[in-house]
Amino acid sequence: MAGNGVASIGECMLELSGQTGPNWRMGFAGDTFNTLWALHALSGDRPATYVSAFGDDPFSHNQIGFFAENGIGIGSSPLIAGARPGLYAITLTGAERSFTYWRGDAAARQLASDPSALSKNLENQALVYFSGITLAILEDSARNTLLAAVAGARAAGSLIAFDPNYRPRLWRNREDAQAAIVEALAVTDIALPTFPDEQMLFGDETARATAKRLGQWVGEIIVKNGEQPALICENGMQHDMPAIHVAAPVDTTGAGDSFNGGYLAARLAGHGPREAARRAHRIAAAVVQVRGALAPFETLRAAFDG
Numbered sequence: 001m002a003g004n005g006v007a008s009i010g011e012c013m014l015e016l017s018g019q020t021g022p023n024w025r026m027g028f029a030g031d032t033f034n035t036l037w038a039l040h041a042l043s044g045d046r047p048a049t050y051v052s053a054f055g056d057d058p059f060s061h062n063q064i065g066f067f068a069e070n071g072i073g074i075g076s077s078p079l080i081a082g083a084r085p086g087l088y089a090i091t092l093t094g095a096e097r098s099f100t101y102w103r104g105d106a107a108a109r110q111l112a113s114d115p116s117a118l119s120k121n122l123e124n125q126a127l128v129y130f131s132g133i134t135l136a137i138l139e140d141s142a143r144n145t146l147l148a149a150v151a152g153a154r155a156a157g158s159l160i161a162f163d164p165n166y167r168p169r170l171w172r173n174r175e176d177a178q179a180a181i182v183e184a185l186a187v188t189d190i191a192l193p194t195f196p197d198e199q200m201l202f203g204d205e206t207a208r209a210t211a212k213r214l215g216q217w218v219g220e221i222i223v224k225n226g227e228q229p230a231l232i233c234e235n236g237m238q239h240d241m242p243a244i245h246v247a248a249p250v251d252t253t254g255a256g257d258s259f260n261g262g263y264l265a266a267r268l269a270g271h272g273p274r275e276a277a278r279r280a281h282r283i284a285a286a287v288v289q290v291r292g293a294l295a296p297f298e299t300l301r302a303a304f305d306g
């Protein structure tokens, strides 16, 4: 029987954001963590676990401390001697973000190094979330371990949610990314792709084409498309859900991840896909108005409740 918890699997980095002159603000972020952050803010009664691997340096300690202060645990995730977190910096052109990474030897790459710890982390979860970035940072055999653990959680009754989140630079080639993402979709209940990513990776011409392709494997699909409407597909029914126009966005980092967190929180709370998408759009609109990927819990809660 699946339990009450929510777990997200991946890499949380050190984040440099909000550059003003030579000064940067350091925080913690990473796509799957950003989603868990919003999901946890909006479903605080559910135990939240960030499933990854961590180092033993001061930055890893601070990172785990930051999670704990905000009510997010790390379960049985490995702590690896001598390892440390990855780092990324946000550069803004207007509000549009681009990222520079230092992450090649991050501890998180070893998140599947202990298969039994990984499976244990996925026990008693109402929902397990992961992304294409989670897949991309793993060696082939570790990726197979991850997908087997996710399939095990699904067989035990957890709902599995997946965002293909394509980062070309993290993959050896396009074919590897396509194959791994299709394998992940085969164990997914709710897919949350972004149209421009799917267009880049699979050549889809429209969001509807993306939904049709993913419909081979997944019953519930939400195709995000920035400021364009999101396309919701559930059991063959399709709806366009308009996004919210933000007059003065400051930083688009984490908007899609936070949308996912809002959508999943709403679905877990019993809302249908359309109401979940409405709330998720409000969450994304709130997140583009703060610097960095994470908005304060109160901001997220106010947006969720409308």
Ligand SMILES: O=C(O)C(=O)C[C@H](O)[C@H](O)CO
Pocket (backbone or CB within 6 Å): 029, 030, 031, 032, 034, 088, 099, 133, 167, 253, 254, 255, 256, 257, 293
């Ligand atoms: O790009 C990544 O791997 C990140 O996780 C950094 C950002 O937080 C993320 O991309 C925002 O979606």
